[in-house]
Amino acid sequence: MSAIPPILLVGFGKMGGAMLAGWRERGLAAAVAVDPMRPASPGPEVTVVASAEEIPSGFTPSAVVLAVKPQSAAETLPLYARFGASAVMLSIMAGQTISTISRLLGPDAAIVRSMPNTPAAVRQGITVACPGAGVTETQKSLCHTLLTAIGEVAWVDDEGLLDPVTAVSGGGPAYVFLLAELLEKAAIEQGIPADLARLMARQTVSGSGALLAASTEDAAQLRINVTSPKGTTERALAVMMEASAWPDTISRAIAAATARSRELAG
Ligand SMILES: NC(=O)c1ccc[n+]([C@@H]2O[C@H](COP(=O)([O-])OP(=O)(O)OC[C@H]3O[C@@H](n4cnc5c(N)ncnc54)[C@H](OP(=O)(O)O)[C@@H]3O)[C@@H](O)[C@H]2O)c1
Structure with missing residues (x-):
């Protein structure tokens, strides 16, 4: 028996596509994906149609996953x-x-409202979800199964928390990619050839992420493990950890993104 019952996916874009791939890996009974671009079906159990009118009659999904852009919500x-x-x-x-x-x-x-992030594409996402009134335990459990197919899942009962969640983990991959960009730029400034600078920056960010994922130690301890007293890393961290540098900048950035999320939610 398939682990995932029939699902209707509305919006077969980057996030919807990542979710569909995760469900297929878990064993998907059947899915209909609606997207005006009608991307190619990833497998025989997935029917792709261009509009709601083309959904096969009699298709009875257990969940409808709403993965269109927010600005398409009102018409879709x-x-x-x-x-x-x-x-x-x-x-x-x-x-x-x-x-x-x-x-x-x-x-x-x-209705269950959730906020995933783009590492979902490699099943390494984090999604925080909030159940609306009237969602049953069975429905919550199905949503949990659908979301664990793309990474970790946590639940909150206070919907207001989804604004800081959007700021921290929703947008978080962008901040980590910015770090890779800036490390690459700084390496080039120090005379390292561009190709090597790019390789070093990418592998340092992805390797550190993998180490963090594999380790039981806190991020702070993993940082300390790299920092010899009076060494080179300590000198760099003294610049970054000055109160007005990264600590204040990250706090202000997350506060600004949280405020923007509240504005968008109206
Ligand atoms: N990307 C992220 O980091 C991220 C993180 C968390 C949550 N999200 C949320 O995930 C949702 C999808 O984002 P995404 O990055 O996957 O965007 P996306 O790649 O643009 O996917 C949206 C898809 O929906 C299609 N679509 C447009 N109108 C439609 C309609 N009426 N019926 C069915 N499909 C329709 C789009 O087709 P066209 O291209 O032809 O318009 C597109 O293929 C958004 O609501 C976003 O807020 C995204």
Whole structure:
């Protein structure tokens, strides 16, 4: 028996595609993916259609995964209201609140709002999810299964926490990639050839991430492990860890992103 029951995926883009790939690895009974670009089906159990009208009649999904861009929500979601009677609605859309989604799908829809991140593409994501009113334990458990196919999953009951979640882990990969860019630039400034600078920066960021994932030690201890007294790393960290440098900058950046998430949610 398949681990994943029939799923309707609305929006077969980067995140939707990553989720579909994760579900297929777990054993997917059947899925219909709706996307106007009609990307190629990844396998025989997935039917790809261009619009809601083309969904095969009789297809009864256990969950509808809402993975379109937030700005498409108002025109797209009402087309799927008819599935609300039998399926849980799992949204990954940034900034679309449960009450907005509920307005578009009707008051009876059981809605789970979640925020994944792009390492989902390699099943290394982190998703934080919040159940709306009326979501049953069975529906929550199904959403948990769907989200664990792309990485770690945590649940919160306070939907307001999804704003700082969006700022920290939703956007977090961008900050880590920025670090790789800046390390590469600084290496070139110190005379290292561009190709080597790129390789060093990429492998340092990805290797450190892998070490963090494999280790039981805190990030702070892993940092200390690299820092010999009076050595070169200590000299660099003294610059970075000055209160007005990284600590204050990261706090202000996350506060700004959290505020923006609140603005977008209205
Ligand atoms: N990327 C991230 O870091 C991230 C992180 C967390 C959450 N999210 C959320 O995940 C969602 C998807 O993001 P993404 O990065 O995967 O975007 P994306 O690659 O642009 O995927 C969205 C897909 O939906 C399609 N689409 C547009 N209108 C549609 C409709 N009416 N019916 C069905 N499909 C439709 C788009 O087709 P066209 O290209 O033809 O418009 C596109 O293929 C967004 O709501 C975003 O907030 C993204």
